Amino acid sequence: MVQAIEVEPGENKAPVMASGHTFGSITDKVSAMVLTRPLTKGWIFGFAICFLILQWMLYAMCWLFFKGVGVWGVNIPIGWGFAIVNFVWWIGIGHAGTLISAILLLLRQSWRNSINRFAEAMTLFAVACAGMFPIFHLGRPWVFYWLFPYPNTMNYWPNFRSPLVWDVFAVSTYGTISLVFWFVGLIPDLATMRDHAEKKWIKTVYGMLALGWRNSTRHWSRYETAYLLLGGLATPLVLSVHTVVSFDFAIGIVPGWHTTIFPPYFVAGAIYSGFAMVLVLAIPIRKFYHLEDFITPRHLENSAMVMLATGWIVAYGYAFEAFMNWFGGDQYESYVRWNRIHGPYAPWYIALLMCNILIPQILWWRKVRLSNFWLFMISMDILIGMWLERFVIVVVSLHRDFLTSSFGMYYPTQFDWAIFIGTLGFFTACMFLFLRLLPAVPIFELRSLLPEAKAVEHE
Amino acid sequence: MSPVSMEKLNLMAPPSTQIIERRSLTVGILFGIGALVLAFVETDKFFHAYLLAYMAWLGVSLGSMAFLMIHHLTGGGWGMVIRRPLEAAAKTTPLMAILFIPIIAGMKHIYFWLNPAAIANNPHLVELRHGYLSTSGFIFRAVAYLVIWIGLAWLLTRLSATQDQPPVRNLSPRFRVIAAPGLVIYAFTITFAVIDWVMSLSAPWISTIYGFIFIVGQCLSAMCFIVIIERILARHQPMSVILRSKDVHDHGKLMLTFLMLWAYFSYSQFLIIWAGNLPSEITWYSRRLYHGWHWVGLAMVIFHFAVPFCLLLSRPFKRNVYTLVWLAGWLMLMRYADLFWYIEANFNERFFVTISDVVLPIAMGGFWLWFFFRNLRQRPLLPPYALHARELVEAIHE
Numbered sequence: 076m077v078q079a080i081e082v083e084p085g086e087n088k089a090p091v092m093a094s095g096h097t098f099g100s101i102t103d104k105v106s107a108m109v110l111t112r113p114l115t116k117g118w119i120f121g122f123a124i125c126f127l128i129l130q131w132m133l134y135a136m137c138w139l140f141f142k143g144v145g146v147w148g149v150n151i152p153i154g155w156g157f158a159i160v161n162f163v164w165w166i167g168i169g170h171a172g173t174l175i176s177a178i179l180l181l182l183r184q185s186w187r188n189s190i191n192r193f194a195e196a197m198t199l200f201a202v203a204c205a206g207m208f209p210i211f212h213l214g215r216p217w218v219f220y221w222l223f224p225y226p227n228t229m230n231y232w233p234n235f236r237s238p239l240v241w242d243v244f245a246v247s248t249y250g251t252i253s254l255v256f257w258f259v260g261l262i263p264d265l266a267t268m269r270d271h272a273e274k275k276w277i278k279t280v281y282g283m284l285a286l287g288w289r290n291s292t293r294h295w296s297r298y299e300t301a302y303l304l305l306g307g308l309a310t311p312l313v314l315s316v317h318t319v320v321s322f323d324f325a326i327g328i329v330p331g332w333h334t335t336i337f338p339p340y341f342v343a344g345a346i347y348s349g350f351a352m353v354l355v356l357a358i359p360i361r362k363f364y365h366l367e368d369f370i371t372p373r374h375l376e377n378s379a380m381v382m383l384a385t386g387w388i389v390a391y392g393y394a395f396e397a398f399m400n401w402f403g404g405d406q407y408e409s410y411v412r413w414n415r416i417h418g419p420y421a422p423w424y425i426a427l428l429m430c431n432i433l434i435p436q437i438l439w440w441r442k443v444r445l446s447n448f449w450l451f452m453i454s455m456d457i458l459i460g461m462w463l464e465r466f467v468i469v470v471v472s473l474h475r476d477f478l479t480s481s482f483g484m485y486y487p488t489q490f491d492w493a494i495f496i497g498t499l500g501f502f503t504a505c506m507f508l509f510l511r512l513l514p515a516v517p518i519f520e521l522r523s524l525l526p527e528a529k530a531v532e533h534e
Numbered sequence: 535m536s537p538v539s540m541e542k543l544n545l546m547a548p549p550s551t552q553i554i555e556r557r558s559l560t561v562g563i564l565f566g567i568g569a570l571v572l573a574f575v576e577t578d579k580f581f582h583a584y585l586l587a588y589m590a591w592l593g594v595s596l597g598s599m600a601f602l603m604i605h606h607l608t609g610g611g612w613g614m615v616i617r618r619p620l621e622a623a624a625k626t627t628p629l630m631a632i633l634f635i636p637i638i639a640g641m642k643h644i645y646f647w648l649n650p651a652a653i654a655n656n657p658h659l660v661e662l663r664h665g666y667l668s669t670s671g672f673i674f675r676a677v678a679y680l681v682i683w684i685g686l687a688w689l690l691t692r693l694s695a696t697q698d699q700p701p702v703r704n705l706s707p708r709f710r711v712i713a714a715p716g717l718v719i720y721a722f723t724i725t726f727a728v729i730d731w732v733m734s735l736s737a738p739w740i741s742t743i744y745g746f747i748f749i750v751g752q753c754l755s756a757m758c759f760i761v762i763i764e765r766i767l768a769r770h771q772p773m774s775v776i777l778r779s780k781d782v783h784d785h786g787k788l789m790l791t792f793l794m795l796w797a798y799f800s801y802s803q804f805l806i807i808w809a810g811n812l813p814s815e816i817t818w819y820s821r822r823l824y825h826g827w828h829w830v831g832l833a834m835v836i837f838h839f840a841v842p843f844c845l846l847l848s849r850p851f852k853r854n855v856y857t858l859v860w861l862a863g864w865l866m867l868m869r870y871a872d873l874f875w876y877i878e879a880n881f882n883e884r885f886f887v888t889i890s891d892v893v894l895p896i897a898m899g900g901f902w903l904w905f906f907f908r909n910l911r912q913r914p915l916l917p918p919y920a921l922h923a924r925e926l927v928e929a930i931h932e
């Protein structure tokens with residue numbers, strides 16, 4: 076007896092990859108983006124603008140090096156200002172790349188396969204942007220290596236009880252593993268590029284980068300093992316890096332910083348903003364490079380659902396931070412709560428609640444999750460919201476702490492803005508170069524999604 | 535494969551569960567009588583232990599409900615094989631509502647803030663007592679949480695029950711409509727509940743990660759419990775057919791995940807409070823790190839985290855339900871010990887175990903298991919007309 080199957084509305088999920096592709100068509104389509112596609116006006120224009128913004132940052136940096144951090148708006152009581160706000164924001168954005176490439180790999184999620192490459196590239200560039208800020212903030216950035224414990228004649232040793240030193244280790248490990256993971260993932264595709272390139276010198280460059288990859292079974296077997304191991308190594312980093320960043324605040328006793336929920340709440344916030352950035356990049360990339368077959372509505376919808384989930388963890392954090400502070404009755408914490416809503420930075424705080432909590436709720440509607448336009452707008456909104464969150468945590472907590480005599484205000488200068496906006500230019504310029512020089516979606520992992528690539532699963 | 539072989543499978547729980555159900559009730563009644571005696575002999579200690587046992591068993595009910603909702607959101611074979619046991623556990627929430635009555639009856643033995651003399655020198659506590667922590671507020675909120683949990687469990691199980699009848703249906707979208715907001719509601723209500731029921735024991739001490747620690751603890755308890763149930767059912771149809779080592783492996787991985795999350799949250803809480811070293815916060819730990827309590831804390835680090843963590847790293851260990859079950863049982867004990875450290879240290883400056891601490895969890899567990907197996911035996915162990923259940927059986931028969 077054959078039963079009729081009732082299919083509920085809403086179950087018509089988009090496929091991970093559009094049908095009708097073969098091994099050859101995938102390879103041709105992706106490698107053509109780099110090898111045969113001519114330089115378009117759009118690319119040149121976009122890159123030029125980003126490059127100009129980058130020059131603005133370089134100008135501001137020169138002035139910063141020349142004069143010192145006084146050109147920024149930082150002063151007592153707000154010694155951390157934009158530099159740390161931007162550091163936390165950028166490092167958080169990187170997290171989505173690692174989550175997609177490592178955690179979703181371990182969870183055997185096939186939808187990661189087309190977005191992991193550029194998400195990992197995004198991680199690298201975001202970590203590069205993030206890393207700049209604390210180094211400049213040192214005041215004497217040329218001796219940044221003093222942060223590392225190494226034998227020296229100065230009888231000097233870092234203070235291991237300071238979370239800022241933990242940060243050095245967390246972020247440098249994160250940067251290294253992300254780079255290795257990204258590069259190892261690229262090797263088979265670099266070999267494909269080498270084999271498809273026509274000009275000799277292009278062949279040589281890709282050939283050197285491909286490290287002698289010959290597609291042999293032994294190569295693949297070693298490769299799969301190495302990739303899984305790297306995935307395992309990168310997985311704890313998704314949690315550890317932003318946990319350590321949250322310790323920068325929570326270990327101290329400043330009201331508004333010293334709260335135990337910070338580690339998971341920072342991690343969730345990082346993934347929240349990271350997926351927003353993934354969508355901000357994925358939506359235009361798939362449109363301009365006609366990658367709709369590979370980056371499907373399924374990817375967009377799944378990313379939107381991750382944002383919804385992590386957004387609720389962030390909302391939980393706000394809610395219980397406020398409620399428990401009230402429950403605890405500490406006068407300084409109560410003042411922080413009052414000051415956020417009624418103090419001079421109240422508009423920032425209200426905007427933060429709007430951007431991070433209220434507006435993203437429209438993601439509950441499937442239509443919104445499937446609309447490129449709305450997803451792009453909400454992702455931008457979340458990126459702004461998460462930046463505001465870091466601003467509220469850093470600046471609003473510092474500007475009024477225990478003593479009324481040490482209350483103060485923070486006014487970012489043009490150099491603060493120039494370096495912040497400059498990193499946006501740097502990040503986008505790097506993305507433009509990446510799209511031009513490397514396969515933006517992993518060719519071999521897409522091939523593995525084809526039905527003919529399915530091997531029999533061994534128990 | 536035609537759907538016929540699905541019909542060939544006897545999907546009902548094996549008769550052995552009926553024996554366990556009866557024995558659980560006997561244990562519940564016998565120990566329940568013992569507990570009643572203790573209620574008169576050592577009233578204070580009885581109520582302290584009662585709250586502890588309640589939180590331990592509530593953890594299994596709510597953790598199972600959380601897993602049920604996670605399964606409906608993410609899908610996957612790991613959830614389908616344990617869906618019915620999870621539902622049976624979630625459906626124990628009405629029992630937990632009845633079992634809450636003694637806590638209300640014994641409130642003044644449990645909560646120091648009900649005693650005006652104890653809070654007289656703390657104006658904030660007096661204020662809290664007259665506002666948020668009023669007796670009526672406490673009861674009203676407890677009723678609200680329990681009604682919400684019963685409602686969620688009811689919605690999830692009622693919809694699932696429709697898949698016991700033809701036609702074959704895929705109700706995933708409808709489940710998701712309940713599960714997505716359900717998880718958010720669960721996270722918020724359980725956090726408010728543990729603030730009322732447990733955190734207020736050390737008021738006005740606060741820790742904002744407290745709710746998360748309880749949530750992951752409940753999920754860990756629930757997954758350990760489910761592994762034990764799998765072991766009980768594993769030798770009989772239908773579990774002997776549908777339970778693959780792949781699924782057990784996934785359950786082991788989930789145990790590992792929640793174990794690591796528990797350790798991560800607990801360590802974060804400790805590090806932040808220890809480093810801050812503020813008088814209003816550190817007292818919570820200083821109470822738990824002296825007078826014998828430090829041994830319990832140390833035991834948690836080693837036996838609740840380090841040893842199980844190392845064991846769970848092994849792939850063959852996780853894939854075999856007959857080995858995994860030992861660790862699951864052990865971890866359930868450790869969950870109880872962890873709650874003991876959280877709850878009982880509020881009442882006693884020195885570490886000791888009373889008879890009530892032993893009798894009450896067994897008595898309550900007896901009733902809980904009786905109710906659980908009663909629920910479990912009412913429905914097939916796999917919803918026969920769920921599309922994904924059919925796919926699961928077909929995949930095995932291929």
